[in-house]
Amino acid sequence: MKVLFSFLAVILIILVATMGAFITNLHYVFGIIIPYLAFAMFVGGFIYRVVKWGRSPVPFRIPTTIGQQKSLPWIKQNKIENPTSAFGVVVRMAMEVLFFRSLFRNTKTELREGQNGPELAYGSAKWLWLGSLFFHWSFLIIIVRHLRFFLEPIPFAIQALESIDGILQIGLPAIYLTDVFILVAITYLFLRRIVVPQVRYISLPADFFPLFMIMSIAISGVLMRYFYKVDLVAVKQLTIGLATFQPVLPTGIGPMFFIHIFLVSTLFAYFPTSKLMHMGGIFMSPTRNMISNNRMVRHINPWNPEVKVHTYEQYEDEFRDKMKKAGIPVEKE
């Protein structure tokens, strides 16, 4: 049901896109107005969400650690997994963001039939990590590669990335490795949600929808590049027009382009309202981005109320004479 719901939603979006692609009068809306709107919604919504998160209080130190804490000098500290310096935290965050360190530690738990009845067994489970890594890196490379449509002249780094991506030189236009990787990885991520019963149970339409969206974007892109070709020079004129705020709409681009860009716009507009915000959220996870100095430094709850204190020194100053008279020992004469 949940799968079907998301699937039908994406089919509906594809139908709208196809309509826009085949009605020439709508090209201005689909090629220029909607992309601008989606971009504004993406950047604005993203900033709004992060600011909203930033305003929520963080009263406790809650770093999670998997390494030896700094303690006695002869016990070796794990400076990255249990960092006590800002540098350590930066390295740990980089490992998290670039290589999904936490996901690498993913384990699977299962009940097995042992000799004396069922046994609980733990095992390493790296497939999700591998699939995610391939998926995210391919996605990133694909996005960076797309800068060739938005920059003129095209910087060398982007051309280099493109030629590495197409290094196999299979067919013309040459097949990009990342195109293959992202399709395989996203199919895996989707099948995982369908096939593993526990994961299927906790999956919501909001989990399937982005998967289908990204799948449809990747497929429309592949179709556009290899099968239903479009006039790329005209496409680049349109995109550069967008980037210079002097929109132009060249004729004869080809319908596949409008389908692709509408799907992309939908994903961008949807992004800030969805789980995809983990792109910003990962940087704000307190369990990962805090220095693990819970007991080395005194951390004061930022909203502690001002407490009136009367220290022993003040007490003694106030009552010293009376205390002396009563024969009670005082610290200061």
Added chain:
Amino acid sequence: MYKGGKIIASLIIFAALFTIPFFYNMGKVNAGPDVALDTPAIQRLPASEQQCVESPEFMKENHMQLLNQWREEAVRNGQTVYINSQGKKFDISLQDTCLKCHATESASNPVVLNNPANSTGVSNPALNASPEFCASCHDYSAVKPLCWTCHFEPKEAVK
């Protein structure tokens, strides 16, 4: 905001990354590539012959697939003649058919000289770039076909 400074700084970096194209292209004209379609070779042809292998719309979008097909036909199937959708015959050859019409005489051609995409060295096959006509588009869209390491262009295109 807790750690407001860091969050705001990160958000500024985020916005800057996603608006690179706006700043990078600021104040530039959206000229598009300068494709020299009336080379001397084409002009010398009779008016009725001044057509590409297929329709220009088809060529713009599909020329690489056509070339792939040609290569397949020539190298694998031993075909030497391509019959286009109008029934016209063309010799299958990248250098002697495509580049016969599409070779621009680089140094003397103002269209080519004025196109910043065609800075010196672009048409040097050793540098792996395409001949002028092809490069005018390819540089614009960062396409670098590796054909020219083996398929040398006619002399006048290199000059």
